[in-house]
Amino acid sequence: MIDLLETCLLRVDAEYIEMRGHTRRVFSVVVKDGRVERIAKGLNRGACARALVDGSWGFSSTTVIDKKNLLDILTDARILACSSKPLKKRHVRMAPAEPHVDEYETCMKEDPRNGDLESLVGEVLDADAEAHEYSEKVVSTTLNLSVVDDEIFFVNSEGARIKQRIVRCFGTARIIAKSKGNIASAYESIGRQGGLEIFKDTPLREAALKAASRAVRIAPKQVVPGGYYDVVLENKIVGLLAHEAIGHTAEADLVCVGSFLSNKMGKKVASEMVTLVDDGSMPYGFGTMKYDDEGVPTQRTVIIDRGVVKGFMHSRETASQFGVAPTGNARAWSFEYDPIIRMRNTYIEPRDWTVDELIEDIKDGYVLRGSGGGQADFNGEFMFTVQEAIRIKNGDLKETYRGATMSGNAFEVLSNVRGVGRDFEMHIGICGKEQPNYVGIGGPSVKTKLLVGGR
Amino acid sequence: MIEIAESAVRSSKKLGVDEAEGFVQRQRVIEIVLERGEIQSERMKIRRGIGIRVIKDKRMGFAFASMLDQQTIQETCRDASKLASASPRNPDWVSLPLPEKIPPSPEGLYDENLASLTLDEALNMVLEGYETAKETDSRVSIDEGKLMVSSTEIAISNSHGISLYGKGTFISFYLICVAKEQGEASSFAYEYDVSRTLKDFSARRVGELAARKALLSLGARRIKSFRGDVILSPEVASEILFAPLISNVNADNVQRGRSLWADKIGEPVSARSLTVIDDGLLPYGLGSSPFDAEGVPSQKTVVIENGILKSFLYDSYTANKVNKKSTGNAARESYSSPPSISISNLLISPGTKSLEEMISEVNKGIFVNRFSGNVSNESGEFSGVAKQAVYIEGGEMKFPLRETMISGNAFESLNRIVAIGRDRRATMMSVYTPPILVEEVTIVSQ
Numbered sequence: 012m013i014d015l016l017e018t019c020l021l022r023v024d025a026e027y028i029e030m031r032g033h034t035r036r037v038f039s040v041v042v043k044d045g046r047v048e049r050i051a052k053g054l055n056r057g058a059c060a061r062a063l064v065d066g067s068w069g070f071s072s073t074t075v076i077d078k079k080n081l082l083d084i085l086t087d088a089r090i091l092a093c094s095s096k097p098l099k100k101r102h103v104r105m106a107p108a109e110p111h112v113d114e115y116e117t118c119m120k121e122d123p124r125n126g127d128l129e130s131l132v133g134e135v136l137d138a139d140a141e142a143h144e145y146s147e148k149v150v151s152t153t154l155n156l157s158v159v160d161d162e163i164f165f166v167n168s169e170g171a172r173i174k175q176r177i178v179r180c181f182g183t184a185r186i187i188a189k190s191k192g193n194i195a196s197a198y199e200s201i202g203r204q205g206g207l208e209i210f211k212d213t214p215l216r217e218a219a220l221k222a223a224s225r226a227v228r229i230a231p232k233q234v235v236p237g238g239y240y241d242v243v244l245e246n247k248i249v250g251l252l253a254h255e256a257i258g259h260t261a262e263a264d265l266v267c268v269g270s271f272l273s274n275k276m277g278k279k280v281a282s283e284m285v286t287l288v289d290d291g292s293m294p295y296g297f298g299t300m301k302y303d304d305e306g307v308p309t310q311r312t313v314i315i316d317r318g319v320v321k322g323f324m325h326s327r328e329t330a331s332q333f334g335v336a337p338t339g340n341a342r343a344w345s346f347e348y349d350p351i352i353r354m355r356n357t358y359i360e361p362r363d364w365t366v367d368e369l370i371e372d373i374k375d376g377y378v379l380r381g382s383g384g385g386q387a388d389f390n391g392e393f394m395f396t397v398q399e400a401i402r403i404k405n406g407d408l409k410e411t412y413r414g415a416t417m418s419g420n421a422f423e424v425l426s427n428v429r430g431v432g433r434d435f436e437m438h439i440g441i442c443g444k445e446q447p448n449y450v451g452i453g454g455p456s457v458k459t460k461l462l463v464g465g466r
Numbered sequence: 467m468i469e470i471a472e473s474a475v476r477s478s479k480k481l482g483v484d485e486a487e488g489f490v491q492r493q494r495v496i497e498i499v500l501e502r503g504e505i506q507s508e509r510m511k512i513r514r515g516i517g518i519r520v521i522k523d524k525r526m527g528f529a530f531a532s533m534l535d536q537q538t539i540q541e542t543c544r545d546a547s548k549l550a551s552a553s554p555r556n557p558d559w560v561s562l563p564l565p566e567k568i569p570p571s572p573e574g575l576y577d578e579n580l581a582s583l584t585l586d587e588a589l590n591m592v593l594e595g596y597e598t599a600k601e602t603d604s605r606v607s608i609d610e611g612k613l614m615v616s617s618t619e620i621a622i623s624n625s626h627g628i629s630l631y632g633k634g635t636f637i638s639f640y641l642i643c644v645a646k647e648q649g650e651a652s653s654f655a656y657e658y659d660v661s662r663t664l665k666d667f668s669a670r671r672v673g674e675l676a677a678r679k680a681l682l683s684l685g686a687r688r689i690k691s692f693r694g695d696v697i698l699s700p701e702v703a704s705e706i707l708f709a710p711l712i713s714n715v716n717a718d719n720v721q722r723g724r725s726l727w728a729d730k731i732g733e734p735v736s737a738r739s740l741t742v743i744d745d746g747l748l749p750y751g752l753g754s755s756p757f758d759a760e761g762v763p764s765q766k767t768v769v770i771e772n773g774i775l776k777s778f779l780y781d782s783y784t785a786n787k788v789n790k791k792s793t794g795n796a797a798r799e800s801y802s803s804p805p806s807i808s809i810s811n812l813l814i815s816p817g818t819k820s821l822e823e824m825i826s827e828v829n830k831g832i833f834v835n836r837f838s839g840n841v842s843n844e845s846g847e848f849s850g851v852a853k854q855a856v857y858i859e860g861g862e863m864k865f866p867l868r869e870t871m872i873s874g875n876a877f878e879s880l881n882r883i884v885a886i887g888r889d890r891r892a893t894m895m896s897v898y899t900p901p902i903l904v905e906e907v908t909i910v911s912q
Binding site: 043044046047049050051052053054055056057068069070071072073074075087091094095098099100101129130132136150151187189193194195196237264267268347348349351383384385386388394396414416418445464 | 499501502503504505506507508509510511512513514515526527528529530531532533538542545546548549551552553554556558585586589592593609612654722723724726802803804838839840842844845847849850851871873910
């Protein structure tokens, strides 16, 4: 396909043109309560063209890949760029980027193309059965296992020609338990970039059991009494905070429209214990690619260095606006979308505290565990749901509560950090910013202060 | 198109499966995305694909592809059949639906003007909405927005003789505006319009309403926490009351112990003023179609009548399992997913009061336009930030609120409905509801 893309590209004339060809093979199994709810295999293939004419973008895509259709989308993209030009105030310029000719493939021990995908159904069913056997209080389970195999071709009018194959294997478990008339749900996930070995290294059953034990534990509990407390956030929650509440404010397109970090470059916004990174080149990262969808090599981008704002995430367009080099953050979900600034693997770097050390000097507070998602504004205000809150009294763990929320301003929370753990973990995430994308989120456990909400 | 669906069924049958179903979709989509206050991207997408579901000895397999050539279809049929063999036997499986008489298509589901809308015309609509917002008041700026126009054709065929074709159009547009005055920014104000036809749609209206909402939240203040009356806008009512309701009447959730209403048919589940109907045949309805995603005729199903739970919503699988008839509530996101249960159009019967009258009856409470937070569909618990909220005292709107949270339980709140407004609005979720006044909601401020 890449040759066909290149041939077509060369026949059209514009200031800048790029084409992507994308084939996505998906295998997924969903098991609910011992029943296979869905077992599916799918193939999506298509191509897109993006043209820059006189500072204006145009974009067009198709699922029919032949010379005629590819030339059509190239023409459409150019026409769209021209016709939308008068409606745009912004004049797009692109920062220079070296045109790479390269190939990349996910490092895998067991390539799913040679693997027996059908046998994975049994693994999901076994994991489901174990979750149900864990306790009669487990009333409902939903387990998912997915293999996503992406082949992406990129060519542009500057001479770039890149082939990438990125394989991701992952799974999720949502377990619902009922006790004393209460219903509680808990969620766990596994996965990263890589082959089928992932399901052996981190079996889905372990995630399912972990979620089952939490759901059963919290179901009969009271909802946490709210208040402003010292807390230890479990590493999963720290990842969500790093991505959702902090990371988005460092995306250059949001910086431009006045996100919290827009006037903070070089300023201190967090405790010096906090270093926050978005890394596109992390080995096995769920959001890792060698090149982004503009053909720019990905890299380790430091956003906050020991409390001080060091960098933002850029596409070629915003890099030109800011007068910096692009960071390889332009990503597209599929051939049906143009690349926009997205995070890759976002995390807070670990330090050397153990979780016990984080807890020991807290007089009155909580350990918050299990992330249930949430929202954040680009001014740093956030509200997340956590699954479990465990009371800390004079350094000891006491009673467990269920279903708390945590909220506040993320930068206030980072400024309040008084300890950063060594228990670093990365997790999978699917982030939505007009279009979805796979991202890695992570960090260690962290000690800070924030508003814990109950009912 | 129908021939493609039928050929997939034939190919699958040749592979020795018991039952087969082909779902073909062809779509043309225009998307215009506004960001940083101006057009960020405009996209034209031509999309097509097929989803094939096969059943072999009560084992199900599903495969899909974005190409419709004979070879791909054959391979997809083989994949589906292989997956069926790998799948465990489901003793509850009875059958794919049998052909039934399909009602005539409701009016207003397909609009030629939308199907043939050009990109230029779409761009101009966005611009109209955008300009209107800015002209409404100079303090207003646009944060983001999106216009989507789609024209979709589908064909469904199964081995029992169902063979149906349908088409539909949609247009939706939203804007998020913010107003700034002397260094103070309002909260983000959201406004939208969604329609099956062009003539009922106005981008201008979206622009004007979004701008006015943003202005209304300038000068926001805090209040002391209290428990009181809350008027939920149609959007918020859909999110925090009706999303858990929908989840609880989904027959799949009922059968799997995920619904608190599993054994409540014939019993009161809400205030008596509440009547809820799922109507798949509503003219111009966002979720209307003469048949559902499995080819079962659409219908009108009374879900709650005067507070009494009347029926759950079924697809053919969950209906067969308990020896009932499907209510025609199978839906698919696209060709790449097998059917699952969803509402068509959920109609909340309107009351008699205008919004002003509802406000005048509130002694101490708040009016919530938008909600950002978490809602647990299983337990009904909700908790989050009340946005574009206004404080009401002595029957009058006093001032906009900031940093105010509401929390409660949807199932308790359904029983604490004090009034249902008279002016119903379609939300993006296909819930048609008036504003709703609920008492005893926890309102928290710092």
